Structures are given as C-alpha cells and as structure tokens.
Amino acid sequence: MAINPQSIKPPANLVPRNYTPANGRKYPVQIGDSWASLAATVGRSPWDLIRYNYPTLPLDLQLPAKEVNWYLEHYVGCTMLTPDGRNYRFSPPGEIWLPNPAAALTPDQVAQRLVLSILREPVVRRMNFGVGFLMISATYYEDIAKAIEAGKIVVKVNPALRNLAMYYGASSPARIELSPTISDMGLIVHECTHAIFDMRKLTTNVEQSEGFGYLSQALYGQLKYGPSARYTVPFHWPPFSWISWQTIFDESTRLAAVLKTSFWVSEADAARLFGAFKNTRGGGYDTRAGKVETNDGL
Incomplete structure (x- = not known):
C-alpha cells in the first residue's frame, strides 16, 4: 500500500x-x-x-x-x-x-523519559473528554508528568509485559511499568489515565476505570494519526471471550470519534463498552465488574 x-x-x-x-x-x-x-x-x-x-x-x-x-x-x-x-x-x-547523550541512561530512565515525552505531546494537551459525570481534563496528564518528576510515580522496565504497560497504584510509590519493546504509545496514555483516577481519588467500578483507559487509548490514536483501520482481536484468544474483547475495541474507537468533537458522551452512549467488561473471561475484568473501586491518591 x-x-x-x-x-x-x-x-x-x-x-x-x-x-x-x-x-x-x-x-x-x-x-x-x-x-x-x-x-x-x-x-x-x-x-x-x-x-x-x-x-x-x-x-x-x-x-x-x-x-x-x-x-x-x-x-x-x-x-x-x-x-x-x-x-x-x-x-x-x-x-x-x-x-550522543551526555551520560549513559539506565533502562528505567529511558522508560521514564518516554512516558514524559508522551504525556507532553501536543495531542495529549487536547484530550479533554468525559462519560456521564466523570470528566478527564488534558491538564491532568501534565499533573501525572509532574508526579513522575517528583518521584510520586516511578517508571520501571518490565520485560515480562511483552509489549504492554501497567499501572500499579497500590504500591508505594505508585508505579508504571513498560515493556522495553512497547510500540503502541496509546498504551502509555491508557495506563496514565488509570494514574489520573488514582491521583484524583475517584471512586468508580472496573467498567468505568477500564472504559476510560481504552477510550483514552483510542482518542490518543485518532488525534495523533486520524481514523485507522479496525483493530481485530485475534481468534486464538481462548478462553477469553472474543465478542466481548472485540466490542471493547470497536466501541472505544466509535466513542473516541465522537469525543474528538463533542468532548462528552452519556453513560447510555457508553453502555455497550462498559457492559463488555462483564463477560471478557480474561484480564481480571469480569471478576471485578460491578465492584466499587476506591483510589487513595498518590
């Protein structure tokens, strides 16, 4: 092509x-x-x-x-x-x-600088969006960058993640882990959105917190690259539910296209996305769905 x-x-x-x-x-x-x-x-x-x-x-x-x-x-x-x-x-x-760098950087320093560079990209400064009563301001991503620089969130490399990223809010200090081979920078935005929920001490459930994670990932991709081809979940994911996981990606993409211009959708608009987490049969979402999740801050 x-x-x-x-x-x-x-x-x-x-x-x-x-x-x-x-x-x-x-x-x-x-x-x-x-x-x-x-x-x-x-x-x-x-x-x-x-x-x-x-x-x-x-x-x-x-x-x-x-x-x-x-x-x-x-x-x-x-x-x-x-x-x-x-x-x-x-x-x-x-x-x-x-x-040539002035001094050799450790893998964790490289990972930290990557996260900071993503958080301060121009497209992230345009990421104001909300679902129902929950809103994310683009300024919150800068708050996460400052928290990283202050040591309230550490960034670590974890080769076991296999091209993924994770946020651990319960650790002290909070921690973002990255695969050294990560290629989808939207995954970093996804995990930093979880850090926002933690930083702002939001009380939610997994459908909301994970829904916002996938929405932020899709919105970042669309703001940076424009519309893209449909992401198709591989069929070899058993015992995961292919239908539920495909719905998560499809609905995130659809809603992100709306959020690019309207900045807000109702909970009814996001019902299919939120509902899909209840039947994923993998990723830990289905076992936590519907339960209240509290965040204690950084």
Missing part, C-alpha cells in the same frame, strides 16, 4: 543526503522503533530528534510531518505504514542520526 498522497511532500529546503549533525552517531532503525521511543533514549523530545536529523523543516505545524515522510521514504528507505496509511514507520535497514 502506498502512503496517502496528501501526507507526503518534497522538502522546500532540502537537507543534503550526506548531512552529518554535530555530536551524532548513525543508528540502524528497528521494527517497533518510533521517534518518541528513540528520542527518550537520548533525553530529547520527538520533534527535537526529528529536527536534529532534518534541521531545515518549516516551523508550520502541518508541513513538517509531510516533509518528514518524504525523508523517511527517500533517505531512510521506509516501506511500512501506520494503519491509516498517513505516516511511515521505521523498518530495517534504514538509518537515522542519534545525538
């Missing part, structure tokens, strides 16, 4: 192919890498790293992404696309430049 022609544009001020940024080293990109994950390894924001490689990008907020796609196609040799066909994803044997 070719990239959406509206998402790519030749640079107005071309960086030479042999451009060598100061104090840098070539890095062979791997499947699963992203600008955000690589930027975290060197203590940069994603756009800092992009402009480190392509310093002549325009300052306009729309054109740079199109020019970056051109560089990824013609300089890096990317062929893999995001599900919506609007952006290239890294794949071997391409290379980009990484700045």
Whole structure:
C-alpha cells in the first residue's frame, strides 16, 4: 500500500543526503522503533530528534510531518505504514542520526523519559473528554508528568509485559511499568489515565476505570494519526471471550470519534463498552465488574 498522497511532500529546503549533525552517531532503525521511543533514549523530545536529523523543516505545524515522510521514504528507505496509511514507520535497514547523550541512561530512565515525552505531546494537551459525570481534563496528564518528576510515580522496565504497560497504584510509590519493546504509545496514555483516577481519588467500578483507559487509548490514536483501520482481536484468544474483547475495541474507537468533537458522551452512549467488561473471561475484568473501586491518591 502506498502512503496517502496528501501526507507526503518534497522538502522546500532540502537537507543534503550526506548531512552529518554535530555530536551524532548513525543508528540502524528497528521494527517497533518510533521517534518518541528513540528520542527518550537520548533525553530529547520527538520533534527535537526529528529536527536534529532534518534541521531545515518549516516551523508550520502541518508541513513538517509531510516533509518528514518524504525523508523517511527517500533517505531512510521506509516501506511500512501506520494503519491509516498517513505516516511511515521505521523498518530495517534504514538509518537515522542519534545525538550522543551526555551520560549513559539506565533502562528505567529511558522508560521514564518516554512516558514524559508522551504525556507532553501536543495531542495529549487536547484530550479533554468525559462519560456521564466523570470528566478527564488534558491538564491532568501534565499533573501525572509532574508526579513522575517528583518521584510520586516511578517508571520501571518490565520485560515480562511483552509489549504492554501497567499501572500499579497500590504500591508505594505508585508505579508504571513498560515493556522495553512497547510500540503502541496509546498504551502509555491508557495506563496514565488509570494514574489520573488514582491521583484524583475517584471512586468508580472496573467498567468505568477500564472504559476510560481504552477510550483514552483510542482518542490518543485518532488525534495523533486520524481514523485507522479496525483493530481485530485475534481468534486464538481462548478462553477469553472474543465478542466481548472485540466490542471493547470497536466501541472505544466509535466513542473516541465522537469525543474528538463533542468532548462528552452519556453513560447510555457508553453502555455497550462498559457492559463488555462483564463477560471478557480474561484480564481480571469480569471478576471485578460491578465492584466499587476506591483510589487513595498518590
């Protein structure tokens, strides 16, 4: 599949192919890498790293992404696309430049910087949404970032998570764990939404707390990448309920499309999403469904 022609544009001020940024080293990109994950390894924001490689990008907020796609196609040799066909994803044997960090970072420091970079992305600053009487303000994600910087939430790498993320509010201090191979940054937003519930001492049930987690994940993806192809739950998930899990992803996607513009839906609108958690037969949702969950703060 070719990239959406509206998402790519030749640079107005071309960086030479042999451009060598100061104090840098070539890095062979791997499947699963992203600008955000690589930027975290060197203590940069994603756009800092992009402009480190392509310093002549325009300052306009729309054109740079199109020019970056051109560089990824013609300089890096990317062929893999995001599900919506609007952006290239890294794949071997391409290379980009990484700045040499001032000091080596531990895996946990890399993970922390990745979480902070995601929480402070422009799209997260637009994530104001609610269901029924529960509302999430985009400013709450910045509060979580500050809590991480203050040590109230620690970020750890856990290889056993297999490309997932988890939030543990009962630990002291609270903890976010990431797989070292995590590729879906929406999962980080999902777990940070649970941290918001904890930080604000909200009393809910699993249908609400997990529903908001999946909604935030879907909303982040749509705000960042636009509409995407349907996520299909694999059929080889037994003993999990395929219908319930598919409903969770389908309804999260549907409601996120509404929340992009209306910012609020009723509990009746979210009834199918919330109801699906009762029959998942896996993930611990069904055994906790309907029970009151209290959060004691950070």
